[in-house]
Each structure stands twice: as C-alpha cells, then as structure tokens.
Amino acid sequence: MSEINLNKAAIALDFGGTNIKIGLIRQGKVLNQTLLPAHSGAGIIPRLPDVQAAVMDLLEQEGLALGNCSGVGIGLPGLVDPQHLSLLSINEKYADAVGFAFGAWVEEAFGLPIVMENDARAALLGETVYGTAHGESNAVLMIFGTGIGTAALMNGKIIRGRHFQAGILGGHFVTDVNGSRCSCGGVGCLEAEASHWSLQGWLKNQQGYANSLLAIESNIGYRQVIDASQSGDMLALSAMQHLYKHWSSGIVNLVHAYDPDVVILSGGLMKAKDIVLPELVRRVHEQAWTPWGKVRFIVAENPDSSVLLGLSHLIEEGIDIDYV
Ligand SMILES: [Zn+2]
Structure with a gap:
C-alpha cells in the first residue's frame, strides 16, 4: 500500500437485487454516488455498459480521471471467491454473473485493479472500519x-x-x-x-x-x-x-x-x-x-453506502485482509 494510493479514489460497484449503487470513495468518505436500476433478473452483462458510463459521469463530476483511481471494487449478493475474482453461486439474481470474467471486464473498461466480495461482508467491513x-x-x-x-x-x-x-x-x-x-x-x-x-x-x-x-x-x-x-x-x-x-x-x-x-x-x-x-x-x-x-x-448512519465503503477498504488494503 503506497501513500499515493491513499490519495486516490476507489470506484465501488454494489450490485443489489433492485439497484446498482455506484460510488467514488476516498479514505472512507463518499465523494459522490449514484444509482441505476438493476433489472437483475435479466442478468448482469447487459447492465455493464450503463455501469461503465455512470462511473465515467461520476468521475467527470468530481473532476477526476481513471488515473486518479486506485481500483474497482465489486460487491455481489452471492458466494464470491475474492482470490479468483469470481462469483461461485447466486440465488435467482444476475444468473449470468456466475463464472463471468469480472477481472477482464474491469481491465478492459477501466484499466484498474479489481477486488470482489460478497456484499454483506463488504458492508460489515465498511461499518467496522469507517462507519x-x-x-x-x-x-x-x-x-x-x-x-x-x-x-x-x-x-x-x-x-x-x-x-x-x-x-x-x-x-x-x-x-x-x-x-x-x-x-x-x-x-x-x-x-x-x-x-x-x-x-x-x-x-x-x-x-x-x-x-x-x-x-x-x-x-x-x-x-x-x-x-x-x-x-x-x-x-x-x-x-x-x-x-x-x-x-x-x-x-x-x-x-x-x-x-x-x-x-x-x-x-x-x-x-x-x-x-x-x-x-x-x-x-x-x-x-x-x-x-x-x-x-x-x-x-449504519448511511445504509446506502455501507457496501461501498467496505469495497473501498478492500481496494486500499488488497485482498490480504485478515480472514478466517
Ligand atoms: Zn433460502
């Protein structure tokens, strides 16, 4: 973890069943966040172009470029393997996200490092580290x-x-x-x-x-x-x-x-x-x-940002965070 990274913003994507929450976070502070309808029954892949556009909009609003960002964190309501950057299983929503190459998408869309975690686990991190x-x-x-x-x-x-x-x-x-x-x-x-x-x-x-x-x-x-x-x-x-x-x-x-x-x-x-x-x-x-x-x-003081804050912490700390 370098000091430069701490000054960079993290891009956090919280794929909920109803809404996709997208946030820019720096050192535990939400700089800006927005919301897209999830349409999760139709899968995740059709939503990714809109997610990418929304991230670029947020960056522009904050006067930031991708070069000012440290990475992309993805939270999903299913069983996530954070080491292999994959979704192992999910219940009804985003069926096409199982096995999807999130790392390749993030590399192509943003050219940044990626972390992934189950959304509730990210929320717990967010609230105990920053909340x-x-x-x-x-x-x-x-x-x-x-x-x-x-x-x-x-x-x-x-x-x-x-x-x-x-x-x-x-x-x-x-x-x-x-x-x-x-x-x-x-x-x-x-x-x-x-x-x-x-x-x-x-x-x-x-x-x-x-x-x-x-x-x-x-x-x-x-x-x-x-x-x-x-x-x-x-x-x-x-x-x-x-x-x-x-x-x-x-x-x-x-x-x-x-x-x-x-x-x-x-x-x-x-x-x-x-x-x-x-x-x-x-x-x-x-x-x-x-x-x-x-x-x-x-x-949680702001229930809409618990997951986003946790994802930003994972980007800052890497996936080597202490797990059991
Ligand atoms: Zn059940």
Whole structure:
C-alpha cells in the first residue's frame, strides 16, 4: 500500500437485487454516488455498459480521471471467491454473473485493479472500519435489501470459511421449519418468511388482504407495510408482528453462532429505524442466550453506502485482509 494510493479514489460497484449503487470513495468518505436500476433478473452483462458510463459521469463530476483511481471494487449478493475474482453461486439474481470474467471486464473498461466480495461482508467491513461500528472487533451484520444479507467478524477477523460461505447465509437460516419454500431450495428460510422480496406473496395469502390498505398497492415492500401499520391497518399490523418474529429469530441465530458484542443493522429498512428498532431489540434481548450481558445494536448512519465503503477498504488494503 503506497501513500499515493491513499490519495486516490476507489470506484465501488454494489450490485443489489433492485439497484446498482455506484460510488467514488476516498479514505472512507463518499465523494459522490449514484444509482441505476438493476433489472437483475435479466442478468448482469447487459447492465455493464450503463455501469461503465455512470462511473465515467461520476468521475467527470468530481473532476477526476481513471488515473486518479486506485481500483474497482465489486460487491455481489452471492458466494464470491475474492482470490479468483469470481462469483461461485447466486440465488435467482444476475444468473449470468456466475463464472463471468469480472477481472477482464474491469481491465478492459477501466484499466484498474479489481477486488470482489460478497456484499454483506463488504458492508460489515465498511461499518467496522469507517462507519458507526468503527473499532468493533466482534460483530455480526444484517443488511435488509431485496434479500437479507449477513456477515460476521470474530476477534477482528472477517469470517469467510473454506467455501467462502461462512457468515453470509443468515438470510437462509431456517426460522420456520413449516414455512414457505425459499428461492434457494430450502424451506422456511428467513428470506422466504420476512424479506422485502417475499413480503408481497406472504400478504396475499393472508385473510383480510382484500380489505387492507395494502390491496391497492401495486408493489408492496417493507415501506408500504410500515406506512400502513402506522395508519392502523389490521393486516399491516399483523404483518409487522410476523416480520419482528422472523427478523429477531434470524438475529438471535447470528448471536448464538458468532458470539458478537454488537449487532450492526443496515439496508433500506433502517430508514425506518425509529419505528422498527425498539421492538426488534426488545425481542432479541428477550430471546438471546448471552449470560455475559446484552448485545448492543448499531445502525449504519448511511445504509446506502455501507457496501461501498467496505469495497473501498478492500481496494486500499488488497485482498490480504485478515480472514478466517
Ligand atoms: Zn433460502
């Protein structure tokens, strides 16, 4: 790591299921960021020309050129092999990204070094290195996007595992053995029960849906349910109880698995943290077996940039960062 590199900006690309977030970051500060629709069902390759153009636009807005950049970081919601720069497996989204030569694309499009990581793992790095969880060494993260991403940090080391899947499959912890079939092939996964993507299907199967405020919404996600619950809508209120039950079970599982001091929460849902956090914390504290005390909760200050910050750190440090 040279001093020159620290003065250079990192280009971070966060390929989410709904949006692609693109940021320029220097020393933990987001210089500028933008958003593209992901259309992730149609694959990643058709989106790459737009991503490249958006990066060049951001650079121009900041008066920077590619020569002022240290590298490109790519975050994906799947199993990523950071050493071989490849996506090993992904669930439904970006199917064509598995095995895609990201290194060759970055070389051709930008002529810069590349790092890759699972998005939630990058978010955990971002929040513990630069964000509100700065300095924490034992942490788990849950990020509520289209799906539910998780990651774990133990004794200062990011947990990655032999097959790169340790810590990141918390969205597929089973929270109801009699639950719904999940898109991963499992049954009753946290994502199948209480994620942004599964919520609409769950609501439509409930009695009272036709009489709910939510029946007139064309696209139902967390925000619509929270808003309707605030208006006293009966179905939305019962949906919130359902969500709290599953989210808290998922977090308790993470606490039992990885023994953290803190639980870091990020993602779009945390824009409603004033509404959801108190009940979520209450349930986790009630259910978690932690005789040493109570896990603390930390919410990302800017949930839209957690992944981008972590990717920039990986570019600055290289992939030799301490993993287990
Ligand atoms: Zn699953």
